[in-house]
Amino acid sequence: MKSDRLRRRHATAKIFRLLCAAVAWAGVVILAVLLFHVTREGIRWLDFQFLTEFPSRFPEQAGIKSALWGTVWLITLTAAISIPVGVAAAIYLEEFSPKNRLSQLIEVNIGNLAGVPSIVYGILGLVLFVRFLALGRSVLAGSLTMTLLILPVIIIAAREALRAVPDSIRQAAFALGATRWQAVRAQVLPVALPGILTGVILALSRAIGETAPLVMIGALTYVAFVPEGPMDAFTALPIQIFNWASRPQEDFHQLAAAGIIVLLVTLLLMNATAVWIRQRAERTGR
């Protein structure tokens, strides 16, 4: 009787475990199928020439040099603007600002901003940066738009990381006669850094794949040069992929697949760097 019930409990546990495993694997399998499909389509075009040639009307000659360099410019500038601003905002909100109605309102609003569709940021970028500040369809305008898009994500992630730092560390610093800034800079920030970095890299990973806001601010789709400064016109990997995928010829679809592979590899490298930086920071922190 009793062992019957026990058996049923074990059976339930087993079913639940299998269910969870199935759900977890479903994501992996879908990704694997996608990767397989993309690789099969694009691998034929993926060679050194693909990386070093500009786009062309002739698929055999087409490459993604301009898009790759455009993305590098875009992400570097975006990182350079969004990381200092986002982390500083998070430090202010978490460590300095009084906790009152206003700060709660700001918190809720930042949460909302993180959920705003990216096309809306594209419209804002078009009006504010491209036209009003007359930056044109430049890399800088694109980076500023991307910064708007990912700032909420960076702020939220950095705040979470700061909040996870035990208060006893702040107390210890204050009790030694540290000012708030000294306590934050020397003791709180180093502990929060791995978490902040994770958030930053995730945010940048989002930026690297975004297409809609760039299309909106008018990033070019056919670019036969590499941007040489922040005011140059540019294109980016997702735009190039979008452009190729929307052409009728099968060859260009395969080129798009090859572009996707390059984008994925770039993403993978970024995330690997993040993991590496984080592990190094954690090791020196101990």
Added chain:
Amino acid sequence: MNTLTKSEAPISSTQQPRPVLEVVEVTIRYGEKPAINKVSLSIPQHRITAIIGPSGCGKSTLLRAFNRMNDFIPNVKMEGQILYMGSDIYVREVDPVEVRRRIGMVFQKPNPFPKSIFQNVAWGPSINGFTRNLEARVEQSLRRAALWEEVNDRLHESALALSGGQQQRLCIARALAMEPDVILMDEPCSALDPVSTARIEDLMFELKERYTIVIVTHNMQQAARVSNLTAFLENGSLVEFGETDQVFTRPRNKRTEEYVTGRFG
């Protein structure tokens, strides 16, 4: 309660040391509810003063008022005065950072920074502009905290690798490195085993030669063992304050007697 300080017997045969900290009619509120209610007492130099009382009686709140650590808690309001060497530390001209440089603190749970042993001790002096002879200062502080012998061969290893008792002595060394006048200890042994506790108590005896120590403890045996003076708080009010021997053996107040004999608390 007004008779408390007046009727104190002199400590040993020498005259009463001058007060380092004086608490004058202090009331501390969290929101509306007073956590400390019109408490007055004075803390003599180079003595160990223990603050005892049941949980929630306001011991820690009072202790944290001495170095303005309550400033970080929202909605805390204080009335009355706390004088350090005769001057009010709550007037606007006084920088709380300056107060905390002179009045150090050791917390309930050891809270070393997740850095090396050396950096833990050296950080306080270095941010306050004492950068000369930092090595010597670190060594001296660790020696005074009776930790030097155990860690001198691994100063640059992580402080988190130390045992709980060693971490707490490191926190004491960290406070000593600022060369404070007063060291506040908020239940410094409550997270430690009996052996580590005994070491810290021995240490306190040595430290009182140079420093004034105020210790909050819920452990009455500890208060009886280490302190010269004992203050008994209940529900935010000072019930009795006097020499430790007297408070524990001949308490004037009925509640004190009930508490120190373990009938409640």
